[in-house]
Amino acid sequence: MQLVGAGAPLMAATAIVLLHGWGGNSRSWGQVAPQLAEFGPLQLLDLPGYGDQPPLADPSLQGHLQWLDEQLPARAVLVGFSLGGMLALAFAAQQPQRLTGLLTVASNLCFVATAQWPSALAPTLFESFYREFAGEPGKTIARFTSLACNSQRQIKKQLAANPPLPPTPEAGLAQLALLGELQLFDAAARLANTSLPVTMLFAEQDALVPVAVCERLAVDYPSFTIERCAGSHLLPLQQPERVVLAVEQLLAQQPEHLDKRAVAASFSRAAGSYRAAASLQCEVAEQLLALAPNRQVATVMDLGCASGGQLPALHQRYPEAQLVAADLALGMLQQAAQQPVDNCVWLCGDAESLPLAGGTVELLYSSFALQWCEQIEPLCAELARVVAAAGELLLAVPVAGTLSELRSAWARVDSEIHVNRFASAQRWRAALEKAGFVCEQLELREHRQPHRSVRALLQSIKAVGAHNVNRQRATTATGRGRLQQLYQHYPTAADGSCTATWQVLMGRWRRR
Template identity: 40%
Template sequence: MINLVLIHGWGCDSRIWQPVLPALQQIARVQLIDLPGFGQTELLAEYSLDAVLDKIAAQMPQDAVVMGWSLGGMLAVQLAARHPQKIIGVISLAANAKFVAAPDYPSAMARSVNRQFNQGFAQDAQATLKLFTGLLAQGDEQERNLLKQLRRVEIGEPNQNWLDALVLLAQLDNRAAFANLTQPGLHLFAEKDALVPVAAAAALRELNRQQQIQVLENTAHALHWSKPQAVIEVVKYFLLSLASSQQSSQLSPQLSPKQPPLLDKKKIAQSFGRAAATYDSVAQLQRDVGTALLQYLPDELPANARVLDLGCGTGFFTAQLRRKYPAAQMMGVDIAQGMLQFARTTHAGEIYWLGGDAENLPLADQSVDVIFSSLAIQWCSNLPQLMAELQRVLKPEGKLLIATLGPSTLYELKAAWQQVDGYVHVNRFAPPTEITAALAQSGLQLVQLNQHELTLYFARVNDLTRELKALGAHNINSGKPEGLTSRARLAAFKQAYEMFRTVRGLPASYDVIYLTATKVDAEKHHG
């Protein structure tokens, strides 16, 4: 079983992990660490970064993943940078590279605001802590409910080390440590965070593009209280990927590396083929994601360029690509003949519609300038083979643009079914670490990777399941239940899903990954 060390943030102790702790204990050997002066830990006479890190490191097991929230996340990055032989991975929640802004780092809290807060705590600790609790929930889509929950958390009595920790937080600069991280990392940010601006996510991505960075929508600083299931899911898949790469014989059976289930391509083709006539009427998410991916396209292409829409479906975006590049030869490839037939009869103009599997394309070597693929590659089981095939058909300096789904997609649906039975009800989606590893193995060069959560809302569970069926995107995994689902199980599932209901309705969250890559021109590169 993998070792997972949890480090809390300022103004609390290890009890702040309550919403995610039981689930994390099911997938890892969890160790809770209280910072010096917090919880039951003794005070430090001299509160310095080195002294705090030494105290934490002395308690940590070998080969651990360190996970921290806020100040704890910043300390986790420092620990990973200082102990690369001891720490195999790092996870941070709502943790900036610098908590306080500087002229060369504006994506942080204003220095005047930080100074005012620290002075307020020195003068009236209890009143400032009440303000702080409000800031943890501020901006969240469930702010009032979140604030009530946080106010019930016991945080202990403030002491001198709490003020010392505020001084340390203001001084911390993790930019160099983050930029030089060699271990795999997962870093979650909250879109509506009142303490760490969401712009910090982009700033950290610029510092180190090998780290996995994700923003949770409509979420405040206490993101593991606001969306505990989303945090659990993405952390779980990060640990799964990490465990697989470690190839340790000591792993828990729940974290033992497994090959993703092979998807039945025939069933995929049939499912989407049957959905061709209804697809466009319910494909708002697909429209939004594809439209966002269009923004990554180059403005101009070489003469006589070829553009491929891979997984073109009904041809909606193939037609848009044709309008953007009227002089280019346009191709739409899809595995579902029903989709291709619909595309041919719907879209006029010279577009070549080809039936084909993304992992075995009916195209010549080095024949395509741009591959555009929106929400299609998640139906591919063999990512290394897929990326090798895309590398094969791309011309030197060709561009690859992909939008796909990440592991926390439909986590509400998965969690609700987990309350009912042990079957697989939601398709497995690969984490960015698997995708980028396959990309690197193929020889393609990653240019950019962005990850965002998009949430749709439904009045009833039936509305969501009906939409998934109309899209052809229902469950086709091995391990799914066979035959009809009983009324009792359906009722239990619907009741479990109701726990996620918000004022906007029942949420269905999609973990969307946008990736751009290029094929290096070997002759120019070595020339």
């Protein structure tokens, strides 16, 4: 078992637990694991008989569920691949209160086809696997893996370079038998009657779990989210970003982590110091403005305008336009109102619920602001509501990977949430496209911001109002001892200087 992103036992924050499939182990997740570590404590389990896990004395379904019950933290999103997904679904049906979300990846309700469930693996093929494994387990796993790759050469090369450790022969045979026996229709029916969010992700070119099963699942279990994407059975290796996006979307269905009132208060307090401290924010804002269209527009909105640093430039570029400056923080708007601009309307409000009529904004500009909205999908729908047809959105937002050094250093100190979480670039793009925006230009830019010391880095974050406002943050002050530990774990040069990485998604979008 591996723990990623947690320096102490998993506590209040929701953990993400990954459970692999037959013939693999915790290595089978590839780049899914490091990408998911951005979103909370991560636990990679090896099934019994794999890695450092001993085989079970009782290898039945109930024996595996009892084992899983002992492994899981108090709060978890459970992610299972192939057999791991089948076990995860059975566990969720039995103990839904233990989970906050379930994602199965390339998992069927019945692995071997029956007359009642034909979209599954042919019985003759499964029987040949079972017979062969008893005599030649290594050869059987290689054959099974080759079928799972389905002629995807890049995945075969990836597996050859870093092959998963095989199970013990007795555990592998017992779990292969279990894979052939499982029929989870009743479990899925019970789970569908709970409030637990469930997503099932399938691959278009899966040779083990036919994608045709999606249609049956969507009819029989309408409360489940059934999704499909390109790829073979080994989706975690071939489409890690798609798996991560599905987990993100499950996490987004939980109660909000950010306290919006705390966000507004924090930025209002920082309004006076913001402009002097926000060098990176100003640099990104200018880069985003360079993407603005040359045509004249009637209405321009700066959403999350902060102290109004870009309002004069927007006014100069669009002198005839009605400017709308909006921010969640009243203190920021009061600072912005001192800018030398005419014909500007000032709005204090939440980007997720704008006090504007639909289709009234021809150009919506937003830089380094919308990361404070956790419900990205409804947010993008709201942006699409206010932007006129054929209107444009200029958006720059920090995404997952931002402040990774700080997050990693804190994770070695304790398990509290010290760094605000950033949504992935994939989630932003998917949400904008779903809302009705067409991507005209998009890029991910990495900015490495230098600081004299780790202490100076923390002070700079506070000076722009961007410090930790998670509801799950520690309620007591961070002691000197823990800060000293942070300073020790943060990568620094010999003179104590350091850098902070910001991953910024920047682009221009057109409203359909």
